[in-house]
Amino acid sequence: MPPICSTEEIQKIEHLQIRDDIQVATDLMECAGTKAAESIVEWHHEAQKKSSNHFHVLCGPGNNGGDGFVIARTLFDLGKKVSCWELGNPTGMSSSSALMRSKWLQRGSISPIDRFQKVVLKNGDIVVDALFGIGLTRPLDKQCSIIFENIPINIPIMAIDILSGIDSTSGKLLSVCDLPDYKATLTLTFQLAKWGHYLQEGSVRSGKIKVLPIGLDRGMREYSTENPPLVELVEANPPDFANHLDKLGASHKYDHGHSLILSGSQGKMGAAELAGTSALRIGSGLVTLGLPRDALQIHSSKVKALMVTLADKPKDLQDYLLDKRINALCLGPGLGLGGKTREFTNVALESGRNVVLDADALTSFQDNPESLFKQLHEKTVITPHFGEFAKLFPDLANKMKSDNYPVLTAVQTASTRSGAIVLLKGRQTVVASPRGKTYLVNGEKFENSSWLATAGSGDVLAGMITGLMARNIAPLKCTVLATYLHLKTASLLGPGLIADDIPNTIPQAIEQVLN
Known part of the structure; x- marks a missing residue:
């Protein structure tokens, strides 16, 4: 039975793994983005989509956006057509995210997210949502809500860590709009699935959930020695016990209570x-x-x-x-x-x-x-x-x-x-x-x-x-x-x-x- 975690728990695990070491943080981001891109390509192959797909990678101002820039670069290096769209001011980025952004700029350009609203998405296009991930605590603003509202229902959305707007602990949709058709086709989450993938709106908007290990093993071991056990998820497979x-062995009825x-x-x-x-x-x-x-x-x-x-x-x-x-x-x-x-x-x-x-x-x-x-x-x-x-x-x-x-x-x-x-x-x-x-x-x-x-x-x-x-x-x-x-x-x-x-x-x- 796989463990799942809250936002606070995964943040503690990451902190125990990184311990303010910028190089460790950068390596984790590179690993996460690369594995996510490879999983997107794998999904693309299994879904038998046209080879002429256009990947639109939406990158936010936090570490989820840094993952997005790695995904864009990896897809580009694999020969895919990629456009990168950015929300917010890059000056406030972490050093790891800024590095990934600069590496992408060696391959392609970045357009502001407001221009994405004018893009006419075609059959075969794929949206990669790397805007907010697990860090979102406030509702999606009107601009982001309109962007997601306007994505046609037939366009696949690849959510990175969690679909933007879903609280990764409660599963509640944080948005100024209802967004009835806004759902991920595939959610690629790192190390552990989050509570929010299975609760409230998250349970019906996360699509297929795939957990990608990214090397937080030491952080998880240290976390387990000082904290209550993580929640265990029971789904179609029987419980371990x-x-x-x-x-x-026992043969008499009273042996069974x-x-x-x-x-x-x-x-x-x-x-x-x-x-x-x-x-x-x-x-x-x-x-x-x-x-x-x-x-x-x-x-x-x-x-x-x-x-x-x-x-x-x-x-x-x-x-x-x-x-x-x-x-x-x-x-x-x-x-x-x-x-x-x-x-x-x-x-x-x-x-x-x-x-x-x-x-x-x-x-x-x-x-x-x-x-x-x-x-x-x-x-x-x-x-x-x-x-x-x-x-x-x-x-x-x-x-x-x-x-x-x-x-x-x-x-x-x-x-x-x-x-x-x-x-x-x-x-x-x-x-x-x-x-x-x-x-x-x-x-x-x-x-x-x-x-x-x-x-x-x-x-x-x-x-x-x-x-x-x-x-x-x-x-x-x-x-x-x-x-x-x-x-x-x-x-x-x-x-x-x-x-x-x-x-x-x-x-x-x-x-x-x-x-």
């Missing part, structure tokens, strides 16, 4: 049954539904392997937990709101077992989230969608909505504050642990993942996490694996799926992952 899904799913009253049992069936399908040795008295009297599950027990009041749960073989609990799906749910949650957390809290178990604490946080521990996973997240962490949710505040930072902060593993559901699902380990599971890479936005889908996910925790897999790994498999089932089922379809598709998803 997917082998934990296999059942090896016993999950307890608490259910609500009559009419609300469906959510708990979905969670329980999913826990069974993902390998929990036994699963019991804890039902209130009225539901117990009428219970008739389609899945006969699900056991039931009375859980009418918190004392019933306390008594049932005297059985130490019950090692994973799920509370929330269809459980109901209010004081009784809070009491059940308190009992579950006091037991010290693996606990998944979802839906009603979270919302029941919206008036006093701190009373919940005081009880949470590292064997607890909370699985809110954004609305539930906002009720527990209103300050973080408001910052995400009103400020340029990245979801990864918000979930990391929520995990540290609450003391639990936090899974924030969404198109890009974020999983963070209190110890600083964070994963971004990119739903964009799974076909039909948008069909998971259906009633009961979250209950299935909660049950999948619970079932894996019952198998004594580390809670953080359980959460990431379950999220991945949940998305995998959407790819297998296709459009029109409903939550009832997902549990029976889990075995097929596991088989594909293990094979």
